[in-house]
Amino acid sequence: MTDLLIRDVRPMGGAATSIAIRDGRIAAIGPGDAGPGTPVLEGGDRIALPGLIEAHTHLDKSLLGMPWYRNAVGPRLIDRIDNERAERHAMPIDARRQSARQAALSVGHGTTHIRSHIDIDTEIGVRGIEGLMATREALADVVGIDIVAFPQSGLLVRPGTLALMEQAMRLGAETVGGLDPCAVDRDPKGHLDAVFGLAERFGRGVDIHLHETGEMGAFSMELIIERTRALGMAGRVMISHAFCLGMPDSAIVDPLITALADSGVAVMTTGTASRPVPPLKRLAEAGVVVCAGSDGIRDTWGPYGNADMLERATLLGMRNNLRRDDELPIALAACTTGGALALGLGDYGLAPGCHADMVLVAAETLGEAIAQHPGLRTTIRRGRVVAADGNPLFAVA
Ligand SMILES: [Zn+2]
Numbered sequence: 001m002t003d004l005l006i007r008d009v010r011p012m013g014g015a016a017t018s019i020a021i022r023d024g025r026i027a028a029i030g031p032g033d034a035g036p037g038t039p040v041l042e043g044g045d046r047i048a049l050p051g052l053i054e055a056h057t058h059l060d061k062s063l064l065g066m067p068w069y070r071n072a073v074g075p076r077l078i079d080r081i082d083n084e085r086a087e088r089h090a091m092p093i094d095a096r097r098q099s100a101r102q103a104a105l106s107v108g109h110g111t112t113h114i115r116s117h118i119d120i121d122t123e124i125g126v127r128g129i130e131g132l133m134a135t136r137e138a139l140a141d142v143v144g145i146d147i148v149a150f151p152q153s154g155l156l157v158r159p160g161t162l163a164l165m166e167q168a169m170r171l172g173a174e175t176v177g178g179l180d181p182c183a184v185d186r187d188p189k190g191h192l193d194a195v196f197g198l199a200e201r202f203g204r205g206v207d208i209h210l211h212e213t214g215e216m217g218a219f220s221m222e223l224i225i226e227r228t229r230a231l232g233m234a235g236r237v238m239i240s241h242a243f244c245l246g247m248p249d250s251a252i253v254d255p256l257i258t259a260l261a262d263s264g265v266a267v268m269t270t271g272t273a274s275r276p277v278p279p280l281k282r283l284a285e286a287g288v289v290v291c292a293g294s295d296g297i298r299d300t301w302g303p304y305g306n307a308d309m310l311e312r313a314t315l316l317g318m319r320n321n322l323r324r325d326d327e328l329p330i331a332l333a334a335c336t337t338g339g340a341l342a343l344g345l346g347d348y349g350l351a352p353g354c355h356a357d358m359v360l361v362a363a364e365t366l367g368e369a370i371a372q373h374p375g376l377r378t379t380i381r382r383g384r385v386v387a388a389d390g391n392p393l394f395a396v397a
Contacts, residue, residue: 002027004383005034006360009043011350013366016045021356024382028352041378041385043360047369049332050349051112051357051381052309053339056207056240056268056293059099059116059135059145060128063298066091066098071303077183077211081153084300085123095131099145100396102297102307103135107143108387109308110359110377114143115293115343117150117177117207117240120168122160129168142386142394146343148207150177155194156185162194169202178208181220188223196227205236205344207268210244213276217244218252225263234264238342240293242267245283246276253279261287266342269334270295271316280320284330291339292316309335310361310373317370325367332370356383 006019011029020028034040061084063069073083087093099116106114118128129147136145149168151161155178169176178195181188199206206228212220221244228237239260245253245267260267266289269278283290292312297305310332316322317331340348347354360378363369379387386393 002035002038004039004041005032006041006043006048006380007034008045009048009360010045011048013047013363013369019048021383024356025347026350026352026354026356029350044362046360046362046378047366048350048358048360049110049369050336050340051359051379052110052335053291053343053345054106054111054114054293054307054309055291055339055342056270056295057102057114057116057307058118058296058299059102059114060095060118060132061093061296061299062098062102063093063300064098064101064105069300069303071300073300077180080301085121085153087300088124095128096134097397099132099135100139103139103143103145104392104394104396105297106307106309107379107381108390108392109306109310110361110379110387111307111309112143112357112379112381113146113339113343113345115146115148115175115207117148117209118168118173119152120149120161120164121151121153122158122164126164126168126171129171129173133172139394141384142381142392144345146175147173148175148177149173150209151179154179154184156187156190162198165198169198169204175205175207176202178206180210180212181208181223182216183212188220192223192227196231199233200231205238206233207238207240209240211241213243214247215252217242218256221256222259225259225265228263228265235344237264238266238268238291240268242269242278243275245278257283257286257288264289266291268293268342269316271312271319273319277319280316280330280334281322281327284333289338289341290334291342292334308373310369313370314373325365328367328370332366357381
């Protein structure tokens with residue numbers, strides 16, 4: 001008994017066919033008609049992609065739906081960190097409400113799973129985690145959400161933060177976050193010992209924001225890889241941003257790429273225009289798992305972002321100079337299969353047996369879908385249509 005038949009769709013831009021869904025999973029892909037009474041969704045010759053994966057964002061701090069924030073923040077990373085903590089006192093940023101707003105925007109664009117870093121510090125405590133837990137529960141039917149406990153203001157430089165991180169893990173955060181072991185905590189060994197120590201104690205993965213560039217970033221990356229190997233954590237460690245991989249010195253970058261592939265450490269990139277970025281094609285060729293994220297969406301850090309992970313694929317393609325139709329899928333993979341691998345999501349993809357998580361996009365070819373990210377998409381999660389014409393079919397505050 002089929003629960004939903006999606007007719008006239010082209011999986012990954014291939015030939016038109018039908019996708020039969022049963023119990024939230026893809027039951028069959030192929031020509032076939034609906035039995036009497038089976039609900040049918042007309043695909044209209046659109047391309048079906050697996051659900052987009054937002055592998056790095058900050059759902060707790062978006063200002064979506066709030067008055068426009070006039071950004072007058074200084075240029076350094078620490079300026080943005082300090083400004084955000086100050087602004088949190090000045091304006092109410094309700095993590096529960098704001099995370100629901102951004103999650104709904106994501107679903108409208110075709111995202112079916114999100115990993116969000118949530119600030120933990122000695123001022124906000126674990127309130128952000130509690131807000132996210134509420135949103136995750138409320139939206140469980142429409143999008144998956146993973147939570148990273150994130151020491152945005154530093155871990156060791158702010159005594160008390162580590163205990164709060166532990167509390168966040170007990171509350172239900174899945175992953176231990178970290179941040180620039182040299183540049184923020186100024187104690188790479190201490191920072192990474194604390195982060196990996198927590199991960200080991202709770203049996204969870206690690207995801208570290210590494211903005212450090214050049215040789216400092218390379219040094220931190222080596223320490224992360226060492227610990228991943230020592231603790232047997234292949235497949236459970238991610239380095240977010242990894243700007244140091246964008247430096248031109250191949251004598252340093254090439255061995256790092258090889259070590260990332262060998263140790264099973266994944267890399268997350270936004271393909272930002274403002275910094276050096278990891279070389280997508282070289283990483284893919286070396287077998288490094290690469291995923292992508294929007295990072296902050298309209299927050300006190302920056303005014304940009306719309307949570308569209310297909311547009312992110314376009315940006316990745318542009319930043320990495322991917323022009324050929326046989327290269328563009330590298331950018332899409334970071335926003336789909338790479339994200340699923342990095343986040344350890346099982347049964348992901350457009351194949352029988354997989355979860356029926358997908359997005360329908362009106363484009364002639366896969367290349368057009370990636371390069372032009374057409375809008376008005378239909379999002380399906382666990383076999384249910386959760387957004388149509390780009391609009392979520394559920395309400396948030
Ligand atoms: Zn981030």
